[in-house]
Amino acid sequence: MTNxxxxxxxxxxxxxxxxxxxxxxxxxxxxxxxxxxxxSSMVVTLPDSTTDSYGPYGFGVDTVSVTYDTAGSYTVQIFxxxxxxxxxxxxxxxxxxxxxxxxxTTAGTAVDNDDDNDGYSDLDETTNCDxxxxxxxxxxxxxxxxxxxxxxxxxxxxxxDSDRDGDSYANSVDVFxxxxxxxxxxxxxxxxDNADTDDDNDLILTHLMLSQWMSVRIQIxxxxxxxxx
Numbered sequence: 001m002t003n004x005x006x007x008x009x010x011x012x013x014x015x016x017x018x019x020x021x022x023x024x025x026x027x028x029x030x031x032x033x034x035x036x037x038x039x040s041s042m043v044v045t046l047p048d049s050t051t052d053s054y055g056p057y058g059f060g061v062d063t064v065s066v067t068y069d070t071a072g073s074y075t076v077q078i079f080x081x082x083x084x085x086x087x088x089x090x091x092x093x094x095x096x097x098x099x100x101x102x103x104x105t106t107a108g109t110a111v112d113n114d115d116d117n118d119g120y121s122d123l124d125e126t127t128n129c130d131x132x133x134x135x136x137x138x139x140x141x142x143x144x145x146x147x148x149x150x151x152x153x154x155x156x157x158x159x160x161d162s163d164r165d166g167d168s169y170a171n172s173v174d175v176f177x178x179x180x181x182x183x184x185x186x187x188x189x190x191x192x193d194n195a196d197t198d199d200d201n202d203l204i205l206t207h208l209m210l211s212q213w214m215s216v217r218i219q220i221x222x223x224x225x226x227x228x229x
């Protein structure tokens with residue numbers, strides 16, 4: 001944006017602009033003033049509603065650069081104390097493929113991040129899920145029948161899912177991260193505890209131990225009933 005023409009008194013309008021910085025991006029602001037930098041200043045309103053003020057500056061044409069990396073809404077306004085202008089400002093951030101997508105284009109058009117409406121973003125189908133890892137996959141972003149690998153069908157592809165099998169145990173602590181029915185292996189014998197008939201590997205079947213415990217409990221209850229009679 002530009003403030004005035006730099007020579008006509010009253011031409012300055014002290015313009016401002018407001019925009020959203022997506023998470024993971026860096027905002028670059030370039031503020032250029034004419035020879036009369038002593039008349040030029042800039043105020044940036046941050047996402048937490050506090051402000052940063054810059055200028056006035058010295059004599060001589062110059063461009064001042066500042067950066068921000070906190071996601072949220074920013075408002076930038078430039079001023080000219082003499083009201084003849086002579087300042088301009090550019091604010092931008094570089095979109096990194098596979099990280100974020102702006103929700104609105106510079107022309108004000110809403111961006112559709114899921115063109116085929118299959119529940120997976122276009123970036124996930126083409127880039128994010130195809131990370132070259134063991135669970136990498138890709139699919140067609142314009143074909144709703146084509147989706148990335150997602151074993152628990154939670155619309156987060158396996159390559160990005162912190163709980164691939166959807167058993168509520170994170171992959172990092174799940175001994176069987178690809179088996180929704182298993183997550184622990186107490187005796188480390190390769191058979192999950194839910195299916196293992198001998199969880200502690202003491203050669204006594206778990207169900208036998210349980211039945212013995214139940215038998216003892218029943219006998220104790222019978223003795224207590226007899227004592228109360």
